Amino acid sequence: MTRALLTMLSLVLASTAIASTPADARVDDFALLDQRGEYHQLYYLKDAPAIVIMVQGNGCPIVRAGLATFKAIRDAYSPRGVEFWMLNSNLQDDRDSIAAEANAFGIDIPVLVDEAQLIGESLGVVRTGEVLVIDPKTWQIAYRGPMNDQLTYERTKPAPKANYLADTLDALLDGRSVDAASRDAVGCLINFPERNRDHQSISYSETIAPMLEANCVPCHREGGIGPWTMSSYRMVRGFAPMIREVVRTKRMPPWHADPHVGTFEGDRTLSTPDIQTLVHWVEAGAPRGAGPDPLADAGRTFEDWPLGEPDLVVSLPAFEVPASGVVDYQYPAVTNPLDRGVWVRAATIAPGDRAVVHHALAGAVTELPGEDDLDAVFDNYLIGYAPGAESIVYPDDSGVFVPKGGAFTFQMHYTPVGRPATDVTRLALYFADQPPPHIMRHHVVLDPTIHIAPNDPAYTDTAYIEFERAAILYSMFPHAHYRGRSAKFELIYPDGRKELLLSVPKYDFNWQREYRLTQPRSIPAGGRLLYTSVYDNSARNPGNPDPAREVPWGLQSWDEMLYGAIMFRWQDERSDAPFHDPRRFELRQMYGFMDRDMNGKLELSEMPPRMRQGFEPHFDTVDRNGDGGLDIDEYIGAMRQRVSQR
Ligand code: HEC
Structure with missing residues (x-):
C-alpha cells in the first residue's frame, strides 16, 4: 500500500469512529459506578483543566500494554488537576470481572462500569484502548485516539515518537489549541448491539x-x-x-442504594434493560406510535390508609410551608392520648400535602420533650416516611411497645414548591390484640466527635456497634447533612469476615430513607455492624455551605452528623421478659466510635481529651488485665462505677 492510500484509509476509519459524536458536540452529563461501587459524575469535575477517559476492556492486550504509560501520564498530570478515568462498556464484562482485572493488572484508576452501554454509545466509543480528553470549559472532546504511537497489534515500538495524549494535555493546560482532535485508535472492537438498531419501534403504549x-x-x-x-x-x-x-445521571428515580448490594423493599431503581429502552426511546425522538395512552388514567387517587381503618390517628399541628426558601427540619410533638400501653404492629404516615413533605419520622417518648430539644427524640421509634414508602408492617412475631402517657414525636422535612402550603400530616397506628413474642428495637451507630477537615473532598469516618447477643437486623438508615457524600453498612463476623449490607454511593441529603431488607439478616453474638460515612467538604460539592470550615458534629445542616440508624431485635428477647438495657447499649455505642482501630482495646490515646483526663490517673486499676487498653467489659464496668460515684 502506498503512504497516500494509508493516510486516506486512516482518515476514513477515523471519521467512522467518531460518527456519533462529532468533535464539536457537547458531552452530556452522566454518572456511573466504578469497579468498587463508587459513584462518579462527569459534571462534578467542571473546574478540572481536562478529563481523560481511557476505554478499558478485560483481556484487551492493547489496554494492558498501555497501562504503565497511562499511569505515568496520570502521575505527571493529576497534580495539575487533570482527572483520569477508565470506561468499560463491554457486554461481556461486569463489576466483579473488572475488579479482578484491575487487581491482576494494578489498575488503581476508577473504571466506570457502563452496564447499559449508553455512555459508550453516546461518546462514540468504538475500540478499547482509545483515550478521550474532555475539556470541561466547553464539554467538548478535545482529543480522541491512541495515547501515543507506540502500540499496534502484535508490534510495540521500543519508545513512542509522538505523545498525542500528553501533547493535548500540555496544550489545554497552556490554553493553546490542540493539534488534531482525533486519530485512529488501535484496540479491541466493542460490540454495541443497540447502536445501529431502529428505536422508533419502541412502543410508548406497551x-x-x-x-x-x-x-x-x-x-x-x-x-x-x-x-x-x-x-x-x-x-x-x-x-x-x-x-x-x-436517568443518565442516576438522579431519578430517587433511590440511592447500589443495586449490586442487597435487596430492599420498595426498590424503584430501573433495571439496566429498562434504562436502555427509556433512553433509546428518548433519543429516537420519543415516538408516540400506536395504542392507547395508559398514563391518561394512571395514579388518579391516593389512598389515605392502605392498611385499613387505623386504631389510632395522631394529627400533627398545621404547619405553614412558604412558597420558597429552605425550611429547617421541624420537630413537632403531640401528647399521647392513650390511657394504656399498646403494642404497635403496623403504622402509616399520610402527609397532608404530599408535594411538600419530603420525609417524616415518627416515634414515641415517655416524657414530652422540652422546647429546646431540637433533635427528634424517640424512646420508641415507629416509622419513617418517604414518598412511595408510607407504611410499615412489622413482622408477625414482633412489635414496638408504646407505653401510656408521654408523647408522639416527629421529624418533618418540608420542601417549598413555589406556592405556599399548609400541611397537616397524620400518623396512623395499628395495634396488636396480643403482645407479640418479640420486641423491635431501634438504635443508632454514631460519632459525635466528628471533625471534618476543610476542603477535604472525601473525609471518611466510621463507628461500629458490637452485638453482645445474637440479633436480627431489619433496616438501615444512613444520615448526614449537605456534605454527606456516600455511606455504607458492613457486617463483620466474629471470625473477621466482612460483608457489605448496604451501600449508598451517592448520598443525597434531600432524600432521607430507611432501607428495609427484604430478607432480615441474622447477626451472630459478637458480630459488629460497621457504619462508614464519607463527606465532601470541597468547593466542588454544590451543597457545601463553606468548604473552608472545619466541620464539627451538630444537628443543624451546616454542621455534620455520622449517624446510621438501624432497626433490629434481639433474637431471644421475649416481650414477656425484656432484657434490653438502653444505657448499656449507649455505652457500647460510645465504645464503637472511640475504638478507632477496632482492635477491641480502648487505649488512652483513643479517648476524647476530657475522658482521657478522667481515666489517666487510675487507668492501671481499670485496665484489669493490664494489656494497655480497655476491652468493652472493662470500659462498661468503669463507666458504671464513675456514674455511681457521682
Ligand atoms: C420518590 C418520588 C419520585 C419518583 C419515584 C420519581 N421522581 Fe422524578 N422527581 C421527584 C422530585 C421530588 C423531583 C424534584 C427534584 C428533586 O427534589 O430532586 C423530581 C424531578 C424530576 C424531573 C425534573 C428534574 C428537575 O429538573 O428537577 C424529571 C425529568 C423526573 N423527576 C423524572 C423521573 C422519572 C423518569 C422517574 C422514574 C424513572 C422519576 N422521576 C421518579 C420525585 C420522584
Missing part, C-alpha cells in the same frame, strides 16, 4: 408508559411530590430530554 407508571408515577402525579405530572404522552414527550438526563 413499554414506556407502563415503565413510567410503575417507577415514576407514584410521585409524578396530581398531588404527588414530583414537580410535574406524568399524566399523558404530551407531558412525557415535553420532558423527554430531561428524562434522559435524570
Whole structure:
C-alpha cells in the first residue's frame, strides 16, 4: 500500500469512529459506578483543566500494554488537576470481572462500569484502548485516539515518537489549541448491539408508559411530590430530554442504594434493560406510535390508609410551608392520648400535602420533650416516611411497645414548591390484640466527635456497634447533612469476615430513607455492624455551605452528623421478659466510635481529651488485665462505677 492510500484509509476509519459524536458536540452529563461501587459524575469535575477517559476492556492486550504509560501520564498530570478515568462498556464484562482485572493488572484508576452501554454509545466509543480528553470549559472532546504511537497489534515500538495524549494535555493546560482532535485508535472492537438498531419501534403504549407508571408515577402525579405530572404522552414527550438526563445521571428515580448490594423493599431503581429502552426511546425522538395512552388514567387517587381503618390517628399541628426558601427540619410533638400501653404492629404516615413533605419520622417518648430539644427524640421509634414508602408492617412475631402517657414525636422535612402550603400530616397506628413474642428495637451507630477537615473532598469516618447477643437486623438508615457524600453498612463476623449490607454511593441529603431488607439478616453474638460515612467538604460539592470550615458534629445542616440508624431485635428477647438495657447499649455505642482501630482495646490515646483526663490517673486499676487498653467489659464496668460515684 502506498503512504497516500494509508493516510486516506486512516482518515476514513477515523471519521467512522467518531460518527456519533462529532468533535464539536457537547458531552452530556452522566454518572456511573466504578469497579468498587463508587459513584462518579462527569459534571462534578467542571473546574478540572481536562478529563481523560481511557476505554478499558478485560483481556484487551492493547489496554494492558498501555497501562504503565497511562499511569505515568496520570502521575505527571493529576497534580495539575487533570482527572483520569477508565470506561468499560463491554457486554461481556461486569463489576466483579473488572475488579479482578484491575487487581491482576494494578489498575488503581476508577473504571466506570457502563452496564447499559449508553455512555459508550453516546461518546462514540468504538475500540478499547482509545483515550478521550474532555475539556470541561466547553464539554467538548478535545482529543480522541491512541495515547501515543507506540502500540499496534502484535508490534510495540521500543519508545513512542509522538505523545498525542500528553501533547493535548500540555496544550489545554497552556490554553493553546490542540493539534488534531482525533486519530485512529488501535484496540479491541466493542460490540454495541443497540447502536445501529431502529428505536422508533419502541412502543410508548406497551413499554414506556407502563415503565413510567410503575417507577415514576407514584410521585409524578396530581398531588404527588414530583414537580410535574406524568399524566399523558404530551407531558412525557415535553420532558423527554430531561428524562434522559435524570436517568443518565442516576438522579431519578430517587433511590440511592447500589443495586449490586442487597435487596430492599420498595426498590424503584430501573433495571439496566429498562434504562436502555427509556433512553433509546428518548433519543429516537420519543415516538408516540400506536395504542392507547395508559398514563391518561394512571395514579388518579391516593389512598389515605392502605392498611385499613387505623386504631389510632395522631394529627400533627398545621404547619405553614412558604412558597420558597429552605425550611429547617421541624420537630413537632403531640401528647399521647392513650390511657394504656399498646403494642404497635403496623403504622402509616399520610402527609397532608404530599408535594411538600419530603420525609417524616415518627416515634414515641415517655416524657414530652422540652422546647429546646431540637433533635427528634424517640424512646420508641415507629416509622419513617418517604414518598412511595408510607407504611410499615412489622413482622408477625414482633412489635414496638408504646407505653401510656408521654408523647408522639416527629421529624418533618418540608420542601417549598413555589406556592405556599399548609400541611397537616397524620400518623396512623395499628395495634396488636396480643403482645407479640418479640420486641423491635431501634438504635443508632454514631460519632459525635466528628471533625471534618476543610476542603477535604472525601473525609471518611466510621463507628461500629458490637452485638453482645445474637440479633436480627431489619433496616438501615444512613444520615448526614449537605456534605454527606456516600455511606455504607458492613457486617463483620466474629471470625473477621466482612460483608457489605448496604451501600449508598451517592448520598443525597434531600432524600432521607430507611432501607428495609427484604430478607432480615441474622447477626451472630459478637458480630459488629460497621457504619462508614464519607463527606465532601470541597468547593466542588454544590451543597457545601463553606468548604473552608472545619466541620464539627451538630444537628443543624451546616454542621455534620455520622449517624446510621438501624432497626433490629434481639433474637431471644421475649416481650414477656425484656432484657434490653438502653444505657448499656449507649455505652457500647460510645465504645464503637472511640475504638478507632477496632482492635477491641480502648487505649488512652483513643479517648476524647476530657475522658482521657478522667481515666489517666487510675487507668492501671481499670485496665484489669493490664494489656494497655480497655476491652468493652472493662470500659462498661468503669463507666458504671464513675456514674455511681457521682
Ligand atoms: C420518590 C418520588 C419520585 C419518583 C419515584 C420519581 N421522581 Fe422524578 N422527581 C421527584 C422530585 C421530588 C423531583 C424534584 C427534584 C428533586 O427534589 O430532586 C423530581 C424531578 C424530576 C424531573 C425534573 C428534574 C428537575 O429538573 O428537577 C424529571 C425529568 C423526573 N423527576 C423524572 C423521573 C422519572 C423518569 C422517574 C422514574 C424513572 C422519576 N422521576 C421518579 C420525585 C420522584
